[in-house]
Amino acid sequence: MTAVPETALQSFVLLRLGERRFALPASQVAELVAPSRVFRFPHKSPALEGVILRRGRMIALCDIAEQLTGKKLATRRFNLLATRKYTHQLDWIAIPVSGECELINAEMMDASSSDSPHVDGWLSHGGEVIEVLRLSALTPGPAETLLPAPLHNFAEARS
Amino acid sequence: MNFPPAERSQQPRTEQIILFRVSGQTFAISSAAVQEVRGVDNIAGMARDLPESHLKKVRHSIRRGDRTLYVVNAAIHFGLQPQPASLVFFLRRTRTALLIDGIEKMATMTRLQALSQAFQGEERNWYRGLTALDQAVVPVVHPEGFLSLEELTLLETAQTSADTRASEDSGVHTQ
Numbered sequence: 001m002t003a004v005p006e007t008a009l010q011s012f013v014l015l016r017l018g019e020r021r022f023a024l025p026a027s028q029v030a031e032l033v034a035p036s037r038v039f040r041f042p043h044k045s046p047a048l049e050g051v052i053l054r055r056g057r058m059i060a061l062c063d064i065a066e067q068l069t070g071k072k073l074a075t076r077r078f079n080l081l082a083t084r085k086y087t088h089q090l091d092w093i094a095i096p097v098s099g100e101c102e103l104i105n106a107e108m109m110d111a112s113s114s115d116s117p118h119v120d121g122w123l124s125h126g127g128e129v130i131e132v133l134r135l136s137a138l139t140p141g142p143a144e145t146l147l148p149a150p151l152h153n154f155a156e157a158r159s
Numbered sequence: 160m161n162f163p164p165a166e167r168s169q170q171p172r173t174e175q176i177i178l179f180r181v182s183g184q185t186f187a188i189s190s191a192a193v194q195e196v197r198g199v200d201n202i203a204g205m206a207r208d209l210p211e212s213h214l215k216k217v218r219h220s221i222r223r224g225d226r227t228l229y230v231v232n233a234a235i236h237f238g239l240q241p242q243p244a245s246l247v248f249f250l251r252r253t254r255t256a257l258l259i260d261g262i263e264k265m266a267t268m269t270r271l272q273a274l275s276q277a278f279q280g281e282e283r284n285w286y287r288g289l290t291a292l293d294q295a296v297v298p299v300v301h302p303e304g305f306l307s308l309e310e311l312t313l314l315e316t317a318q319t320s321a322d323t324r325a326s327e328d329s330g331v332h333t334q
Contacts, residue, residue, distance in 0.1 A: 041296070060277040092275065093277055141276045
């Protein structure tokens with residue numbers, strides 16, 4: 001038996017979407033919160049449902065379950081607040097999940113060229129092989145080069 | 160007395176906004192961006208038809224001084240179910256006269272959060288960002304976002320055509 005060196009282990013958050021579990025690097029996960037009011041307003045980004053308000057921050061809500069499991073979530077128990085990094089900006093996104101999340105340490109196997117773009121890698125945990133998700137491939141966002149300059153007018157907060 | 164810049168920047172900056180309703184949705188606009196508010200009945204006599212407008216949201220124009228303003232139906236612009244509008248905002252430094260359902264109230268905005276990068280559609284032109292007021296989220300509209308340059312070009316063409324027709328018609332009547 002070969003022991004995995006401790007340095008190769010990374011922290012991941014396991015999240016449940018319907019019957020399946022997926023993982024996100026713990027460094028991208030900020031918080032797990034109870035579902036709250038969704039504020040809807042006109043927009044042309046169909047993947048987004050609206051925004052939620054959390055500690056004064058307005059966070060876009062995006063259900064990724066249908067893309068991953070083929071079904072919308074029947075039950076939303078929590079919203080997982082995650083961050084996506086674009087060049088110099090962190091952008092928050094809320095993802096509805098259907099169950100408790102779990103923090104684990106595991107070694108990630110890199111994705112291969114035949115894997116879907118949303119797969120960043122693979123974990124083996126509790127007898128399951130779990131996809132590590134690449135959020136930027138599952139949620140709408142700008143191409144890195146198309147990012148507008150940060151807003152400097154008035155009190156426009158960059159999140 | 161001169162204060163160090165760090166202390167000066169700690170003072171919260173605020174902006175007066177007008178909360179207004181369009182088809183049941185609440186939006187905000189900087190009060191500085193609104194030059195004038197008029198009732199729809201008040202402008203009925205000033206509005207001219209734009210029969211050749213290819214934009215569903217613009218059916219009329221208004222001549223004010225040497226400028227032509229285009230009457231934009233905010234509900235159609237945002238893709239909402241249009242309801243009878245009751246007010247018109249004349250927006251400063253734009254060529255937009257905005258048809259809205261009504262004003263909710265004036266408020267003070269202390270923080271404007273840029274739209275999340277997850278929003279990638281036309282809304283990036285529509286909104287300056289989002290603000291939270293009384294535990295509710297309100298999009299803050301961009302006054303220049305109601306008519307793009309392309310749309311203005313189309314409207315100017317329609318306006319020229321309408322003006323030509325009107326002058327021809329008046330020529331016929333005077334013969």
